[in-house]
Amino acid sequence: MLLAIDCGNTNTVFSIWDGTRFLATWRTKTDWQRTADQYFVWLTSLMQMQKVDVTINEVIVSATVPRVVFNLRVLADRYFNCRPIVVGKPECKLPTQPRVDPGTAVGPDRLVNTAGAFDRHGGNLIVVDFGTATTLDVVDDDGAYVGGVIAPGVMVSLEAFHMAAAALPHVDVTKPERVIGTNTVACMQSGAFWGYIGLVKEITARIKAERGRQMTVIGTGGLASLFAQGDQLFDRVEDDLTMHGLTVIHQYNKDLT
Numbered sequence: 001m002l003l004a005i006d007c008g009n010t011n012t013v014f015s016i017w018d019g020t021r022f023l024a025t026w027r028t029k030t031d032w033q034r035t036a037d038q039y040f041v042w043l044t045s046l047m048q049m050q051k052v053d054v055t056i057n058e059v060i061v062s063a064t065v066p067r068v069v070f071n072l073r074v075l076a077d078r079y080f081n082c083r084p085i086v087v088g089k090p091e092c093k094l095p096t097q098p099r100v101d102p103g104t105a106v107g108p109d110r111l112v113n114t115a116g117a118f119d120r121h122g123g124n125l126i127v128v129d130f131g132t133a134t135t136l137d138v139v140d141d142d143g144a145y146v147g148g149v150i151a152p153g154v155m156v157s158l159e160a161f162h163m164a165a166a167a168l169p170h171v172d173v174t175k176p177e178r179v180i181g182t183n184t185v186a187c188m189q190s191g192a193f194w195g196y197i198g199l200v201k202e203i204t205a206r207i208k209a210e211r212g213r214q215m216t217v218i219g220t221g222g223l224a225s226l227f228a229q230g231d232q233l234f235d236r237v238e239d240d241l242t243m244h245g246l247t248v249i250h251q252y253n254k255d256l257t
């Protein structure tokens with residue numbers, strides 16, 4: 001059974017994949033100091049609670065935080081008796097090589113999103129991922145990652161805003177009733193919500209124009225379904241896209257050996 005681990009700058013998601021479907025998915029805060037033993041205790045207690053009675057013998061990891069990889073390797077080695085595949089490392093092959101400037105270390109999550117989206121939808125895609133950063137990944141017709149856009153994440157900008165301005169509270173993102181806020185929180189929520197709608201609309205339109213073709217836009221990440229309520233931003237919203245991409249890359253590497 002495969003354990004797929006998607007480690008972002010904020011959260012780390014663990015999913016168990018039985019070859020056909022995800023049996024369970026659990027999320028924890030990303031913390032590079034968490035040890036293999038701690039991961040294992042946490043994971044096994046959740047598995048027991050949800051009666052996921054399987055043996056994990058394969059692990060794939062995507063980590064945007066390089067420092068977490070060490071302890072995840074120890075976890076795989078000590079408790080699951082295997083060497084993990086780590087996306088971005090030379091031993092992990094990708095279905096299609098990215099085409100970017102030499103020396104660019106593309107975030108593994110973006111490579112994984114690319115592989116997952118291409119597997120489901122074929123080429124000419126824009127993947128919009130609302131994580132710690134808001135990223136747009138452009139996928140060519142052959143499935144190659146050919147670049148994109150990195151913007152501050154929604155939570156990052158709201159947190160920075162709260163810290164920088166003495167009179168501004170912390171707010172959660174929601175879809176405001178109206179654009180014109182009549183109190184501070186509503187004003188800030190409107191700025192965050194419609195601001196990001198505008199960002200995604202403008203950038204996807206410009207990407208399509210720059211490439212001179214129609215492209216399918218896929219939204220993923222925790223806030224994608226919220227932003228999908230604001231406008232016709234996406235052709236699809238797929239919350240499990242990154243996890244799906246991990247299973248695609250894992251299968252690809254297995255087939256090579």
Ligand SMILES: Nc1ncnc2c1ncn2[C@@H]1O[C@H](COP(=O)(O)OP(=O)(O)OP(=O)(O)O)[C@@H](O)[C@H]1O
Pocket residue numbers: 007008009010011012130131132133155172173174220221222223226
């Ligand atoms: N309505 C909401 N308001 C604020 N945050 C939300 C809301 N819905 C979901 N989220 C946040 O979205 C995030 C889940 O998205 P996702 O896993 O894609 O990103 P992340 O974990 O923050 O980033 P990364 O993958 O870079 O670590 C969670 O942090 C969750 O708190």
Ligand SMILES: CC(C)(CO)[C@@H](O)C(=O)NCCC(=O)O
Pocket residue numbers: 008009064104105106107108109110131132133135150
């Ligand atoms: C942009 C983030 C932080 C999004 O998770 C990650 O993909 C990353 O650290 N990327 C490295 C830079 C790049 O992708 O070009």
Ligand SMILES: [K+]
Pocket residue numbers: 008109129130131132221242
């Ligand atoms: K993510």
